[in-house]
Amino acid sequence: MRGSLSLMCNWAKIGLLLLMVSISGCNTLKKVGDDELLLTKNTIYVDDEKVTDGEIKGLIDQKPNSSVLGYPLRLNLYNMAKENPDSSFQDWLHRKQKREKRLNNLLSKKQVSRLQESFIVKGASEFLERVGEPPVVIDTALTNKSLNRMEAYYNSKGYFNNTGDYEIVESKRKKRAKVEYNITLNKPYIIDTVQKNITSPELDSIYDVASKRSFVKKGEQFDLQNFTLERERLTTLFRNSGVYNFQESSINYDILRDTTRLADDQLMEVQLNVKKFRSATDSTDTNSTYRVARHKQVNIYADYDINGDTDSLKTLEYDNFIIHYANKLRYSPKALADAIFFEKDSVYRDLDRIRTYRQITNLNTFKYPNIEFIPDSTQTKLTTNVYLAAKKKFSLNMNFDVTHSNIQQVGTAFSTSVITRNVFGGAETLNVSARGSIGLLSDASLSNETFTSELGGDVNITFPRIWLPFSTEKIIPYYMLPQSRLLAGTNFQKNIGLDKQSLNSILSYNWTPSDRLKNNFELLNVEFVRNVNPDNFYNVYRNTFSNLDDIADQFQDDPAYADYFKNVDDSTDPLRLDIPEGANNFVRDILNDSIQVSTEEFDEVNSIEERRRRLTENNLIFASNFTHTKNSKSDINDNDFYQYRIKVESAGGMLSLIANAVPYNKNDNGQLLVFGVPFSQYVKSELDYIRHWDIGGSQVLAFRSFFGMAVPYGNSNSIPFVRSYFAGGSNDNRAWNAYELGPGKTDNINDFNEANLKLAFNLEYRFPIAGDVKGALFADAGNIWNVFDNENNPDAIFSGFSSLADLGLGTGLGLRYDFTYFVFRVDVGFKTYNPAKVGSDRWFNGYNLGNAVFNIGINYPF
Template structure:
C-alpha cells in the first residue's frame, strides 16, 4: 500500500514538473498553444478532414500522448550560445506561441473549405480558454444549409468535343441534386481534360473549362452551367476550334544528356539507323537493339495523340535497366495549319555493370557468426537490357553445446546466377501477344551447401518465372517451373540419436534426398502504387498479398499412368529420388491509418496453409511455416513458438507447421531526426494438419486452436534512412499457450524479464 502511494506521488511530481517546464520559454503576456480542437455541427463532415487547413497547431506529441520534444527543449538553459543548450534545442521543439493572426487565417481557411464543400453560409467561431500560460483553442463550425445543384447544363461551341463528352456522360462527376462542391467541379475539369488528351487534343488544358453558377433567389438551389471555351493562343487572338493532333514521325535519340540543353540542335549525334520506319540517332555506338526500343514504344505514327500512350511508353521504357532517364517531347510540324506532331524519345544511358559487397553479423540463439557475399550485375548483357547477376556467399558460425562432436562450427557456401529479360519469352506465341503481356522473364540457378558437425545439407535449384504489372498498383508473379533437389549427409551419432529408432519421422523425412518440382502464382496489390511494401506515417494505405503454389502433381500423374512401383517408404520416385507433393496457399492484409503528420496506426493479418497429399505425408521443411521472430509474434525468438501448445524439444525442425495465423497492430510515432518509435501487440501461432508423435499438442483442432493463439506486446525503435530502415524491437510474452495454469499461461500478470523478454534486430518494417 505504501509502495503504491509512493509511486502515485512520484508520478504526480513528474507531471507537475513537466507542466512547469513546458512554459519555461513562453514570454510574459503570451500563451503556449496547448490544444486545438474543431467542432462541427454536421455529422457528415469529419473534423479530421479539416485539420490540414489549420495554420497553427500545438507542439507534437509522442504516441499522441506526451509532448516529449517540448519538454526536451525546456531542459536547455537560457544561454542559447552554449553548445549543450544548442544541441538539446535541436533535438527538441520550441514551444508554439499562440498567434492571433494565425488563428484568424485558420478561421478564414476553414470557412473557404466549408464553402467549397457547398455550405456557402458556413460560419466559424473561435473560443479560447487560458490557464496560467497555456491556451486551448476551439473552432466551432456552424455549417448551415448546403447549396444543391438544381439544374445542370453544358455550353460547348465545339461540336466535336460536345459529341465526345455526350458519349462519355455516364462517367461525369456532375449530377443534378448533388452538393455544390467546388472540389468536385475542379475534379470534373481535370477528368474532361484527361479524356480529351487521350483523343488527340494535345493543347487542351483545364483552363479552357469554367462554370457559371446562378443561385435561385431565396432558396439554396443552384443552376450550374459548364462552359468549354474555344481555343485562343492569347487574350487578343481570335477564337478557333480545338485541334485534334496526329502523330507524324517518331524519332529515338539514345545519348541524351539531361545536364545539357534540351534543344534538339544542341544534342550531339554522330550516326543513325532506321528500323521499321523509326529513325534511331546515336553518338558513338548503339547500345540497345532497335527491336527493343520499338517493342517498348506505344506511340504510333498516323494515330491521334493519346496521353495514355505517352505514359505507357514512359512506363515500358522505365522497365529497361539499361536506361537511366526517358524524356518524350513533341513538336508541331512546320507546315502551315498542320495538326501533325513529331515525337522525339530521348534516352539517357545508365550504368551497365556493377559489383557490390555485403558483410553481416549473425546471432542464432547466442551463437555468433559472420557472413559475406559479393555479386556482379550486368544490366545490358545482350544489348536488350537483359539483367545478368552472379553472386557468391559464405558464412561461418561458432556452435555451442555440441561437445560430443569433433567440430563445433557451422559453415555455409552458396552461389546463384540469374538472367532477366524485359519481355515475355515463351515458345509458340505470337509477338503481338507477347507485347500485350509486358512481362519480365527470369531464369535462375542456385546452389547452397550447409555444413554442421551433425549433418550437411545441399540444395540445387533451377527456376523459370514471370513478373508483370498491368496496373500501377498491382503486381503479378508466376513461377512457371521451380525445380529443387535436396540431398543430405548425416553423421553416425546423429543417425543413432534421431534416425535409427524411426521415432523422429519428421526429422527422418526432411533429411532424405528429395525432389521438389513446383508451380506458383503471387498477386500483390498496394493502394499507394508502385513497388512500395512498407507502410509509413506518410499516408493512408493498404496492401493485399495472396499466393498459391503446388508441387508434384504432374510427376504423380506420370507415376500413376506408367504404373511405377513405390519405394520402401511407400513413395513414388523419379530416378530413385522421391518427390514432394503438396498444395500451399497464403493471404496477407496490411493497412496504415494516418492520425496526423507524426502518428499512425498500422495493422496486419496473415493466414497460410500447406497440405501434403498423394506422394507425401509431410510438407518439406523449406515450405513449412514457423512462428516467432522479428516479423511474427515478437515475444518469442525465431522458430520459438508452436506448433499449437507444443513446448519445443530443442529441435528446430519440430517447431514448424502446416498452418499459420499472424496478426499485429502497431502505434507508430516520429520522435526526432530520423528516429521513430512503436508500441505493438502481436498474436499468432502455427499448427500441423496431422497428429505427429514428435509434436504433441501441435495439431489444429477447431475446439482448441483459439486457446492456443499466443499474444505478445512490446516497444520498438526504428531509424528511417529513406532507402533503409533499421529496427530494434523488444517483445514480452503476454499469453503463453504452452501452459494451462494461470500463473504461467498469463505472463502479462506475472512478468519475468529473463524468461519472457526477446530482443530483435531487423531491417525494414515488420509489415
C-alpha cells in the same frame, strides 16, 4: 560490498531519472509568460455538432504540444534546456581575458573544468532545444487565421453564407486554455444547370460523348473539389483523344449567380469554358484552336547521342516504325517496336506516351528516354521521335559484410555480380552472381571444425516478354510490362548444421496490369536439397538430443549398452549417448522392442526418429505457384492504404501424373523416387492482408493478418522443412524468438519448431516522439499447428475452432529511428498469453524485462 555499492548506484541513477521526469512534468509552464495561455485543446462545432473529421481539424494553424501517451515529452525536454547557456561561458571568458597577462596565459585546473562544463551545458541545451518543442501559447492572430481557413473550406463546399467565431475557454488549471471554434453553415447552394462554351468543335464532340461521367452535375450541392476533379478528367480525356498539346489551364468555370443575394431556392447556374490554345513559347500565337492529331510517322533513334549528327544514321523500316541507328543495329527491331506504343496513323493518346516511358525504363537497357512530337502546319499530323541512349553494356557490383549470429561468433560475407545488358539483341539482361562467407563457430559442439563456410552462385536471365512458344499479347499486352525470368543457382554450406548443398532452377513470368496490381507465375520452381552430413543431427538439434539422452539415462549403467555412451567433462551428467552411433542404435533398439520403455517414452522416441528422418532426408521439390498482389498506396507519404497478397502453390503433381508412363523406383516406404530421392507432393495457399490507418499527427495504426496452410498428399506425408512455417521473430510474434513458438500448445520441444498451418495477427500503434525518433506499441497474436500430416502429438495438431485457444499473444513497445532511406528499429516483446502454460499461468507469466525478447530489425515489420 562492491556488488551492494553497484546496486545502490544503479538505484540512485534510476531515482535521479524519475526525479528529473517529475521535475520536468511539474515545470510544463516554465517558459509560458504571465500574460500567456498554454493551448491545451482545439474543438470545432459545426451547427452545434462536434467535428471529428481529420481534414477539417487539419485546417487549424495552431495545435497543442505533441504528447506521448498524454505526456508532453518534447515540451518538457525543451523546458529542461538552460536559457542563454553561453552567458556563464562568456562571463568567465571576459574575466579570464582581463587576468590574461597576470596569469601568463595559463589556465588552472579549475578554469579548465569550468570551460568544459560550459561547453557541456551549451551542447546539452542546444540538443534539448533541437529535439524539444516550445510551448504553444494561444495567438489570436493564428486563431483568426484558422477560423478564416474553416470558413473558406465550407465556402468550397457550397456554404457561401456560413459564419464563424471562436471562444477562448480558460482552464481551472493555471495559465492553460482551450479554443472552441463555432461555424454556422446556413443553406448550401445547389447546381441548377450546367452550360458549356467550348471553342473547339472537335473538343465539343469529345465532351458530349463522355459528358455523363462529369463530376459536376445538375441537382448536386456545389463542391469545389468536384470542379477540380472535372478539370483533371477533361484534361485526361482530351489528351487521350488526340489533343497532344491540351493544357488544363484552358478550362475554367463561371458561376452565374450572385451568391451574396439571399434566396430560398439557393440555385446557381454553372458554365464550363474551354478556351483556345495559348503557346508557351510563341506569345503571338493566342488564337489556335485545339485539333485532334494523328501520328504521321514514328521514328526510333536506337543509338541517340545528344551531340551526334542524326542525318548520318542508317535507317530501317519495321512494322510501320522507322528505326535510325549508327553502323550496326544492336537491338532486335521487334524488341524496340514492342516497347513503343505509338502507332502510325493512329490518334495520339497520352496513355501511350506514359506506357512507352514505363516499358523502356523496364527494359533496363536504355537511359530514361526522350520523346518529341513535331506537328505539321495544320496541327493534325505529328512526327513522333523516340530517342534512346543505351546504358553501359556491363556493370559490376560488389558487397562486403561483417555478420554475427547465434551460430557464428563473427563472420564475413561477400558477394559480387556482373550485369550484361542486351545479351541476345532483344534487350535481355543477364545477371551472374557469386557469394561466399566464412565465420568462426560460437559452439564447438556443433561441428568438428572451427570455421563455417558457404559458397553459392546464380545465373539469372530476364526477357522483356512472356517467353512461351505461343503469343500471349492479347492476354498480357506489353503495357503490362511482361517479363520472363530463368534462374539457375547452387549453394554449398559447410560446417553449419547438416552441411546442406542445394540446386535450384526457376522459370517465372511476371506482369503488372496497373501501378497497384502485380502478378507472378512460376511455371517451374525446382529445388534439390542434399544433406551432406546427416550424422550431425543430434549436435545441431540439442533439445531433441537432450530429450533422448534423458530417456537413455536409465540404461547408462547397464553393461549391455556401454558402447552407446561416452564420458563427457560434465560433473552433472558424466555419461551421454555417443553421437551419432550410440544415439542411432539406442533409437533403433527401442523401436524394434529390443529395449523396453514406457508407452510415453516409446512415443517420444518414435517422434524424435521421425523428425530426424525428415530433417536429414534429401528433398526434391518440383513446384508451380501463382502470386497476386494489390497495393492501394499512392506514394511514399501515404499512410492510409491496404495491401493484400494471395499465393497458391502445387508441388509434385506433374511428376505424379506421368508415373504411369515413367517407371519410377520406390523406397521401402513405397514413395516414388526421382534420381534416388522421393519427390515432395503438396498443395499450399497463403493470404496476407495489411491495413494502415492515418489517425493524424503522424500517428498510424497498422494491422496485418496472415493465413497459410500446406497439405501433403500422395508421395509425401509431411511438408519439406524449407516450405514449412515457423512462428516468432522480429517480423512475426516479437515476444518469442524465431522457431520458438508452437506448434500448438507444445512448449519449445525442438530447436527449430515448424508446422504446416499458420495464423498470425499483428496490431501496432506508431507515433512520433522527437524528430526522427518514433515509438510503437504492439500486440502480436499467432501460432503454428500441424494438420493433415503425420504428426501424432495432439497438443501440436489443429483440431478446429477450439485450437484457437492456442494463439500466443505477445505485447510490447519499440523505438524506431528514421534515416529517410530506411528505418532502424528495436522492439521488446513480452509473453502476455503463453499457450504452452497451464491455467492461469498462461497469462502474464514472466512478464518482466528478465524474460523479455529483444528484436532488432530494418524497416517496419509490416
